Amino acid sequence: MPSLAADLRRMIVGYRLSQALHVAAKLGIADLLADGPRHAEELAGVTGSHPSSLYRVLRLLASEGVFEELEEGRFTLTPLAEPLRSDAPDSLRARAVFDGEEWNWHPWGNLLHSTKTGGSAFDCTYGVAVFDYLKETPEAATSFDSLMAQTRPWALSVADAYDFADIDTLVDIGGGYGVLLAAILTAHPHLNGVLVDLPHVVAGARPKLEAAGLAGRCETVAGDFFQSVPDGGDAYMLKHVLHDWDDDRCVSILDKCRRAISNEGRLLVVEILITTGNEPDYGKYLDLNMLVLTKGRERTEEQYRTLFEAAGFTLSRVVATHSELSIIEGRPA
Numbered sequence: 112m113p114s115l116a117a118d119l120r121r122m123i124v125g126y127r128l129s130q131a132l133h134v135a136a137k138l139g140i141a142d143l144l145a146d147g148p149r150h151a152e153e154l155a156g157v158t159g160s161h162p163s164s165l166y167r168v169l170r171l172l173a174s175e176g177v178f179e180e181l182e183e184g185r186f187t188l189t190p191l192a193e194p195l196r197s198d199a200p201d202s203l204r205a206r207a208v209f210d211g212e213e214w215n216w217h218p219w220g221n222l223l224h225s226t227k228t229g230g231s232a233f234d235c236t237y238g239v240a241v242f243d244y245l246k247e248t249p250e251a252a253t254s255f256d257s258l259m260a261q262t263r264p265w266a267l268s269v270a271d272a273y274d275f276a277d278i279d280t281l282v283d284i285g286g287g288y289g290v291l292l293a294a295i296l297t298a299h300p301h302l303n304g305v306l307v308d309l310p311h312v313v314a315g316a317r318p319k320l321e322a323a324g325l326a327g328r329c330e331t332v333a334g335d336f337f338q339s340v341p342d343g344g345d346a347y348m349l350k351h352v353l354h355d356w357d358d359d360r361c362v363s364i365l366d367k368c369r370r371a372i373s374n375e376g377r378l379l380v381v382e383i384l385i386t387t388g389n390e391p392d393y394g395k396y397l398d399l400n401m402l403v404l405t406k407g408r409e410r411t412e413e414q415y416r417t418l419f420e421a422a423g424f425t426l427s428r429v430v431a432t433h434s435e436l437s438i439i440e441g442r443p444a
């Protein structure tokens with residue numbers, strides 16, 4: 112087959128690879144191979160799987176460089192498979208689990224619906240908005256929150272890039288399990304933090320902040336950012352929050368921040384900025400994820416400027432990090 116057509120075919124069947132990666136991640140295959148090669152039959156025994164079917168999944172993955180089949184049926188880790196381990200510093204295991212979960216996978220089968228209507232495929236599939244679904248479905252919420260918790264490399268990139276010297280209290284709105292706030296508080300010991308999220312998320316965040324030795328410097332607040340956010344912060348941070356919502360809802364969240372913030376305060380929106388041009392851009396994948404799951408989108412700097420202005424902020428600067436994230440700083444207008 113001519114190579115362009117072969118390249119295209121590989122993209123077309125890419126979902127099979129995604130699902131095979133999901134299965135390997137869900138079964139913890141990379142963790143099971145951490146101490147050395149093992150036979151597919153043995154792996155099937157430990158994971159409660161069908162031996163020859165697991166073998167076929169691993170064989171496909173090995174054909175793409177994820178795992179290597181040494182002799183018939185025995186598999187070993189490869190450098191490409193390392194981030195599937197739970198304990199890898201750059202672990203993508205939660206990502207692979209999340210992406211193939213039924214509640215994420217089924218809505219992706221309705222991308223055409225989103226493309227034709229602009230509506231969320233998730234809402235169309237489940238008849239409810241994603242964050243309401245997560246409130247009611249603890250196992251899905253655990254998978255989602257674990258994905259958010261596995262964003263430490265991104266968190267470190269923000270902690271490194273921004274000068275927090277003249278901030279005393281940093282409020283993280285929609286802060287999830289507190290991975291970003293914990294990284295920043297650890298790197299900048301003069302700071303105090305306030306983590307705000309929905310009640311079931313805050314309940315999961317508190318023990319993690321305690322385990323990180325940060326309980327004394329970090330308050331947790333259960334709340335709804337469409338109603339209000341706590342007063343008293345010097346800076347209000349929103350990481351991967353605005354991308355979940357349409358423009359009107361973003362302005363509503365930013366408006367609550369504007370009401371809470373003093374005239375000297377700062378807004379720090381942490382997101383991936385969409386680039387122009389045709390270069391590979393992970394933000395464009397994340398953007399479709401927002402189209403499918405939420406009513407949100409990834410945005411350009413100009414689009415953030417417009418949102419900021421609608422809520423009474425001026426976009427003062429954009430600070431790049433060594434990851435894909437940017438820190439989009441706002442000041443009260």
Ligand SMILES: C[S@@+](CC[C@H](N)C(=O)[O-])C[C@H]1O[C@@H](n2cnc3c(N)ncnc32)[C@H](O)[C@@H]1O
Pocket residue numbers: 242259260262284285286287288290291307308309312334335336337349350351352355
């Ligand atoms: C995409 S996650 C980002 C989490 C975290 N900032 C991070 O980047 O890892 C969005 C967060 O917003 C929270 N959230 C959604 N609706 C909310 C609401 N109405 N009030 C407060 N938090 C909310 C979710 O629970 C979730 O933790």
